[in-house]
Amino acid sequence: MEENNAGVATLAAAPPKKHNKFVQYFIDLGNRIKSWFVDKYTAIKDFFYGFTKAGREEKKARMGEGPQLSRGERVRRWMKSQSGWLFVAPALILMAVFTFYPIIASFVNSLKQNYSGMTGKFNGWGFDNFVRVLKGDTGTGGASFMQCLVNTLLLTFISVPLSTLLALLISVALNSIKRIQKAYQTIFFLPYLTNALAMGAVFATFFKIIGTTNNTETVGLVNIVLGWFGVKPIDWVGLTSPHWQIGSLSIPWAKYIVTIIYEVWSGLPFKILILFSAMQSINKQYYDAAKVDGASRWTVLWKITAPMIMPQISYLLVTGIMGGMKQYSAIVGLFGETMGQNYDMGTMVGYLYNYIELGQTGYAYAGSLLLFIIIMIITFFNNKITKRRTTYR
C-alpha cells in the first residue's frame, strides 16, 4: 500500500519543466499561435465540408426538419431579414465618400511626391513628403512643422493641467459653501458654449496695444493693470511681441501666456461641471465617518474626495489633451489667420490648413498622418495610465 502510494506520487511529481518567465512567454505565444491556426483550419474544413456530397446531404436533412419553403419564399424571407441594410444605407454611403475614402486616400496620397490634389499629378512614390515636412524643407514659405508641434505640445501640456487644477480648486470651494451656491454655479458655467473665434477677439482686445491717440499709446486692460506695478506695456499679440529664439524654433512666450489664459478660461466650465457633479454624488456617509474619526479637512480632501473623483480627473485630462492637440480656432481668434507672425503660433491642425491653402496637398497629407500618429501615441499612454488609476471604484 505504502509503496503503491509512493509510486503514484512519483508519477504525479513529474510536472512539465519549469521555465523562467521570459522563456515561458514565448512558449505561451507559440501555443497561442498554434491554436489560432488549428481553429482556422477547422473552420475552413467545416466550410468546405458544406460543398461535399456528404455535407450537402447532411444540410438537406437538417432543413427537412422545418417546414419546406419554396425558393422564392426563402429569398423573400432572407431579403426581409436583411432589410436593416436599407436603414443604414444613407449613413453608409455618406461615410464611404466622406470618411472611409479619405482615410485610405490620405495613406496612399501621402506617399506621392510633389502631389497636387487638384490636377492629381505627382512624380513617383516615396517618403519624401514626410522627410520634407519633418525637416521643415517645404520650400513654400508656409508654417514649419517642428514649430507647430512644439507649440501644440507646450500649450496643451501647460494649459490642460493648469485648468484642471483650477477647476478642482473652484469645485472644492463651491462644494463647501451653502449660501448662493447656485448663483456662483451659473456664473462659472456661462462660458461653457462660446465661439472660439469671437471670444478670442475679445481676449485679444484685453492684451493688445490698441492704438495711438494724441501721440500717446493706448493699451489694453492687462497692460494697464501691469502698469500699476511699473511694468512697461508689452505687445502681447502684435507684430513686435517678445520671443525667445532657440535655433530655428521661436518661443513667443507672450503669445503663449495669452493663449494659455484663454484656454484655461474656456476649459474651466466643462471641467468644473464634471468635477462638481462628481463631488455632489459622493456618498455623504464617508464624510460623516471621517468626522467621527476626527479627520482634518485636508485629510478628507486627499483621502476621500480626491480618490473618489479620480476617474473624472483622468477623464478630463484625457479629453483635454485630445482637444488640445487639435486646437486651431482659438489661435485664429487671438492672432488672426496667419497664426501670429510667420506662423510662429501655428498648431498641428493649423499646419494642415496652411498647406491645403498653399495647394501643397502632399505635405498636408503627411502632416495629417503625423498628427494622427502622435494622437495615437498619446491615446495609448492615456489608456495605460487611466486603466491603472480608475480602480478606486
Added chain:
Amino acid sequence: MSGQLLNSTAGNWVVAVMVILIIAGIIASIFLSVRICRMVRESRAPAAKVGAWDLSAGDAGFNAEREKRMDKTRHIIKNIFVYVFLTICAVLSFLPFYWMIISSFKTEWEFRQSVPTFFPHKFQWKNYWMIFHQTVAGSGSTATFEQILINTLVVGLLSTFLGLVIIVITAYAFARMNFKGKNMLFALMLATMMIPGELYTISNYITVAKAGMTDSYTVLILPFLVSVYYIYLLRNNFMQIPNSLYQAAKVDGLSDLGYLLKVMIPLTAPTLISITLLRFIGTWNSYIWPRLINTEPWQMITNWVTNGFADTRQAMSPWGANWTMYNGAFGNQALDSLKMAAVCMVSLPLLLLFIFCRRYIMRGVSKSGTKG
C-alpha cells in the same frame, strides 16, 4: 494710478468693487496664513495638551468654551476665504462677456481712451447698424449680415434635420434589427471615431472641389451629416427600451416604423433634443470648412465675425450710401468697437441657448467631451 481710474467716469464702481474684492482676498489670505501658523505652532507644542484637553489640569482640562469658539472662528475664516476666492474667479470668468457687451456700445474714441471706462458714456446703438449694413471691408464681396445669417440658418436647420433623420434610422437599425455583418459594420464605424476629423478634410476638400460643388449649401451640409458619436449615443438609448414594449406594440398591430415613431422617439426625446441643439451649435460655430471651400457670400457667421469692420464710406447704411459714424476719421482701419458688436451678435445666441437649455446641452456633452 488707480485713483485716476476710479475718478474717470461715473460708471466705474465696477472697478471699485473689483479692487475691493482683490484687496479683501489678499487680506483674508494673510489673516488665514497667520491663523494657520498659530495653529501649527500650537499643535507642535503639545507637551501637556492634546487638542482642547489640558492633561496637566486633569479632568477639568477640557475647555469646551474655548474649543467651540475656535471652531467657530475657524469656520468663519474658512468661509471668508472661500467666498473671496470664488468671487474673484467668478468676476474674472465673467469679465470677457462684460467687456464684450460694454465695448460694443462704446464709440471708437471712448474705446481707445488711454484710461478705459467700465461703462459706456453714451450708448452708441449705431455700432450695430453699421455692422448689419456693411459689406465686408476690403473684400469687395456682397456678403452682408443678412446674407450670412440666412446662410447659417438654412444650413443649420437643414443639416440638423437631415442629420437627425439619418442618425435615428441608423441607430434604429443597429439597435433593433438583425442583418448580416451588423456588428462588424458598427465596430468599423466606431473605429473611425479614433481618427482625428482633420484627416478627412484634405481629401474631402479635393473630392468636393473636383465635383464642382464649391459655393453651395450642399457642400456645407453633406460631409457632416453622419455623426458616429450620436449614432452610438442614440443606439444605446434605444437598446435600453425593454423588448416587452416592442412585443406589446406588435400585439396592438403597430408596424416597425410606427413603433419607431410612436414609441421609441418619444421615449428618447431628451437625447434627441440634446443632439439637435448640439448639431445646431456645431453649425453655428463651424469656421474652417466654410472658409476653405466657399467664397464670402456662401460662408457662415463665424467667418463673418473674423472680418475687420471699418467705418467705410461704402457702408450701405439706412442713412444713405455715404454715411459714416466718424466722418472718415479712421479711414479704412478695422475698428474694435464694431468688432465687439459683431462678437456680441455671434456670442449672445449661444449664451441665451445655454442659459435656457442647459440641461439638454449638458446631457449630450458630458459624455463626449466635445462641443458640437
